[in-house]
Amino acid sequence: MTIVIDNLSTVLNRISDACAQAGRPVDSVTLLAVSKTFPAGAVRDAFDAGCRQFGENYVQEALDKIADLADLRAQITWHLIGPLQSNKTRPVAEAVDWVHSVDRLKIAQRLSEQRPAHLPPLQVCLQVNISGEASKSGLAPAEVPAVARAVAALPRLRLRGLMAIPEPAADLAAQRVPHRALRQLLDALNAQGLALDTLSMGMSADLEAAVAEGATIVRVGSAIFGGRASPVPVDVR
């Protein structure tokens, strides 16, 4: 618990320093605490420390944790930030508030059809393979405008913006390059008539570069919760 509190205050200071450096108001950046591989108890600790926005990568782990923390559901905004297969869209459409990892129109169409009528529209971002890595998911930048227009027209979704996981880079100047490219892509979409307000970019290692380039949501895991032993949880409870 105290570790999460200490880590969280370090991360919040990093964000406010980066905002000051960029001449941006500190409340223009939302901290998304990425709790993947950590148990529901760690989320509760972060909640008690003040976090209200949580991001999960793996669908089943997200659903389990949301169920475990049902008593906090009304106060937490849950974001899915990891890969989404089309056979998993229904429980996601029913359970979360945001999906950052929409990387094809078919997924968006299913999420829109399956979003329950009693819930507000699902907030979504398109994931962009901004560094052009062969192994990474995400739309190629050139594909984004057409998909964005189609997604923006779906009735039960609200397209908010773009998300990316840039290739790691050693220094701030190099880290800023892909973040800048994502921002320019968002600016271009808005110039074409969309009204997008979200740039989901920046993680533990590069949040300063992301804030410098206009990130509105930074997704921070290890700097808050500590290192992850393995990419797949051994026991999420």
Ligand SMILES: *Cc1c(COP(=O)(O)O)cnc(C)c1O
């Ligand atoms: C794990 C993950 C993060 C957080 O990464 P850290 O380096 O632990 O801050 C952010 N975004 C996505 C999509 C992730 O999978």
